[in-house]
Amino acid sequence: MVDSDSRTTRYSQVYEELRTVLLSGAYEPNTRLTEADLTTRFEVSRGTIRSVLVRLAQEGYVTSEANRGVRTRSFTLSEAADILEARETLEAALAGKAAERATDREIAELRATLEGMEAAQGKSDQAAYSRGNRAFHQQVKAAAHQATLARTYDTLLYPLVMRQYRNISAQHPRAGSLAEHRAILLAIITRNPDAAAAAMRHHVGSARRALLLDRGPVRE
């Protein structure tokens, strides 16, 4: 919201803002976004908005059809499962690389994050646990030192999928979640890439299994 850097272009400001709005879940899936609405909302010209929309469409935040405008993204159940499966593969690979390449400092940070999660669980502080969980996965990603897979991971639209199928666990941590994180970190500390990948695959796979079990909301 803040008019932060005057050094940047209006285009990239609007891109950031609109992307944030889309990630926030302010729009239902498949909501039509008209250029006229966006130009008045962000007070930019159509040309600028169109460039922003091209980029968001390319990234998959919205879908675009010729002459029919742009809609917020909606995922079928099988698309959601496909994305979650890809996330499994990618994050397992990142964990494996992290076991090979994490620096001592990165391992120390992971350890600290895990301790924070244990404390949060002890106090039943869900919000803190969830923050720690996100930090843990981000830190594993960073420790992998694999820019291409990291970027790929970031473009998975996983947050949008979660938002649409929000009955997936991950709000209240599953029993066992903490132990799974411990197993991942242990494998990284002991420099065992295969074990780290397997542990991460098992951990992340729980989200997909949860989705497939209870089918999600009824949606075209």
Added chain:
Amino acid sequence: MVDSDSRTTRYSQVYEELRTVLLSGAYEPNTRLTEADLTTRFEVSRGTIRSVLVRLAQEGYVTSEANRGVRTRSFTLSEAADILEARETLEAALAGKAAERATDREIAELRATLEGMEAAQGKSDQAAYSRGNRAFHQQVKAAAHQATLARTYDTLLYPLVMRQYRNISAQHPRAGSLAEHRAILLAIITRNPDAAAAAMRHHVGSARRALLLDRGPVRE
């Protein structure tokens, strides 16, 4: 990905054309592309070109800096190695999924492609071998039935990397290339995901090892 509609927009035509040009290697890496040149070359207005460039920048075909325009992409050696490593992970994962999910028809197609490659090698027909090689990898990708990883694989910019560091083998097939393909297909046929992934990882890894061995051209 397919524009099923024969009625398409000028924007997407220019996008396809310019992308093809970039992939063809017509420009040296890091060549500046000015909007004025592109508008005259493709005979569209600046607005249209700008949208095309936003998309190409998002996909990584070009890099874009505020107020400084757009340049064709250039890869440092470490970026190239990073991309090749990611390709190893992704294609190994796809081969593993293919071993689980390939239909009989897809396996038959793979078999036919491999036979074509054997024939090409017998006749020392490099072009035919190379075509077969590309087809083989495309078919494995399709047989994996994993849309997200397949799309990710397609966005790797691997062709651009190869073009910049063109001393990597892959022109004249390495000795052993054919045997590696046979091993991959065998693992898929026998429904052995781990073996398929390992075989593919070994096969694809040869390109990266070749790059790292002879360092590529001297380039900042």
Added chain:
DNA sequence: GCCGCAAAGTTGTTAAACAATCTGGTGGCC
């Protein structure tokens, strides 16, 4: 040869306009 500065070049952005296409509603017809 180096520095600063004006000139030229290029990008960022807007506004207005029109064609092409899509959407919604109206009325006729069976």
Added chain:
DNA sequence: GGCCACCAGATTGTTTAACAACTTTGCGGC
């Protein structure tokens, strides 16, 4: 009543012209 053709309004695709903001280039002075 339900279905269809057709029209009007809304929306997107695209262009032109313009100007501000920024970057690069070349020149003259020191």
